[in-house]
Amino acid sequence: MASTSRKTKHQGGAPASIVTLTLSPALDIATQIPRLCADVKLRCALPEYAPGGGGINVARAIHRLGGHALALFPAGGASGQQLIELLDAEGVANQPLAIAARTRECLNVVEQASGRQYRFVLPGAGLTAAEQQRLLAALEALPTPDYLVISGSLPTELPADFLPQLLQGASRCGVRCILDSSGEALRQALAVGGLFLIKPNLNELSQLAGETIAGPERLASLAQGLVDSGGCEHVLVSLGAQGALLVGPGMSERIAAPTVERRSTVGAGDSMVAGVTLKLAAGASWSQALRYGVAAGSAAIISDGSELCRLADTERLFGWLQAHGHG
Numbered sequence: 202m203a204s205t206s207r208k209t210k211h212q213g214g215a216p217a218s219i220v221t222l223t224l225s226p227a228l229d230i231a232t233q234i235p236r237l238c239a240d241v242k243l244r245c246a247l248p249e250y251a252p253g254g255g256g257i258n259v260a261r262a263i264h265r266l267g268g269h270a271l272a273l274f275p276a277g278g279a280s281g282q283q284l285i286e287l288l289d290a291e292g293v294a295n296q297p298l299a300i301a302a303r304t305r306e307c308l309n310v311v312e313q314a315s316g317r318q319y320r321f322v323l324p325g326a327g328l329t330a331a332e333q334q335r336l337l338a339a340l341e342a343l344p345t346p347d348y349l350v351i352s353g354s355l356p357t358e359l360p361a362d363f364l365p366q367l368l369q370g371a372s373r374c375g376v377r378c379i380l381d382s383s384g385e386a387l388r389q390a391l392a393v394g395g396l397f398l399i400k401p402n403l404n405e406l407s408q409l410a411g412e413t414i415a416g417p418e419r420l421a422s423l424a425q426g427l428v429d430s431g432g433c434e435h436v437l438v439s440l441g442a443q444g445a446l447l448v449g450p451g452m453s454e455r456i457a458a459p460t461v462e463r464r465s466t467v468g469a470g471d472s473m474v475a476g477v478t479l480k481l482a483a484g485a486s487w488s489q490a491l492r493y494g495v496a497a498g499s500a501a502i503i504s505d506g507s508e509l510c511r512l513a514d515t516e517r518l519f520g521w522l523q524a525h526g527h528g
């Protein structure tokens with residue numbers, strides 16, 4: 202990221218460039234069991250392996266939607282190698298940074314009797330101090346992207362100044378940073394200020410605000426408060442089946458999600474971030490990007506298991522939202 206001047210707003214022509222950063226990537230393992238019971242061996246169906254972790258899924262969803270994003274992430278051990286191979290097989294551009302610790306594996310188990318999904322999420326592999334510096338250097342060495350999407354949790358032992366340092370470096374280069382994270386990571390990032398966009402869900406915003414959000418007016422005023430404080434330029438609050446609220450300078454728009462057959466909620470948030478980023482990178486308006494993001498999120502709901510949004514579903518739902526999408 203060599204440039205030091207803030208880029209001008211993207212205007213048509215080639216789409217703007219997108220890099221995603223995943224600090225806690227995962228190898229996702231999906232399987233099924235007849236019934237969940239304690240104290241017995243649970244014989245599982247043959248596992249399916251998929252790349253996992255917020256930024257990685259955003260890059261995969263962008264690829265599925267016909268766009269291009271480079272996924273940057275630390276990877277270690279046999280699970281890290283398998284993650285890279287799976288991304289290569291999907292054709293997702295990726296730049297892994299070799300680390301000593303083994304990439305985590307996460308287990309998604311469907312109980313056939315009930316259709317319920319159990320998601321076991323292990324802690325992300327830690328990065329040594331030298332690896333942290335190498336990751337910052339790798340980001341620094343990339344051609345400056347227009348958008349940097351940082352999504353997912355952070356490894357627990359990452360020092361408190363790591364994300365702020367990374368964000369400060371990116372904004373000095375004029376990169377538009379999009380953050381989809383929660384808890385302390387979100388708080389730290391907002392304290393740096395100048396984020397382009399954050400995408401909390403209702404629980405994450407509620408946790409950040411330290412209150413149960415009572416009604417749409419309070420929701421809108423909390424989101425507006427984040428913009429007014431200078432922590433971020435835009436806030437997109439995803440509301441599950443209720444759709445989403447977008448607040449930015451001089452704008453506030455809420456739209457309902459289309460009613461869809463719910464197969465699996467896995468990947469809804471990542472698909473939404475992918476949809477919004479892709480549209481913005483193509484030079485679309487915020488209103489269009491909001492609708493495309495909601496369409497992509499809802500398209501992920503229609504897809505089975507851990508599958509992300511499909512292009513055809515996203516386009517169809519986007520068309521519907523353009524005609525009918527309102528608050």
Ligand SMILES: Nc1ncnc2c1ncn2[C@@H]1O[C@H](COP(=O)(O)OP(=O)(O)OP(=O)(O)O)[C@@H](O)[C@H]1O
Nearest residue numbers: 402439440441442444445458468469470495498499
């Ligand atoms: N039941 C649903 N029906 C229709 N659309 C949905 C439903 N659930 C989610 N969506 C769509 O996906 C978007 C993102 O969903 P959600 O608010 O659940 O994100 P999230 O909590 O960040 O998800 P994730 O668990 O993937 O991180 C919503 O704004 C909506 O467009």
Ligand SMILES: [Mg+2]
Nearest residue numbers: 381402470471
């Ligand atoms: Mg989410």
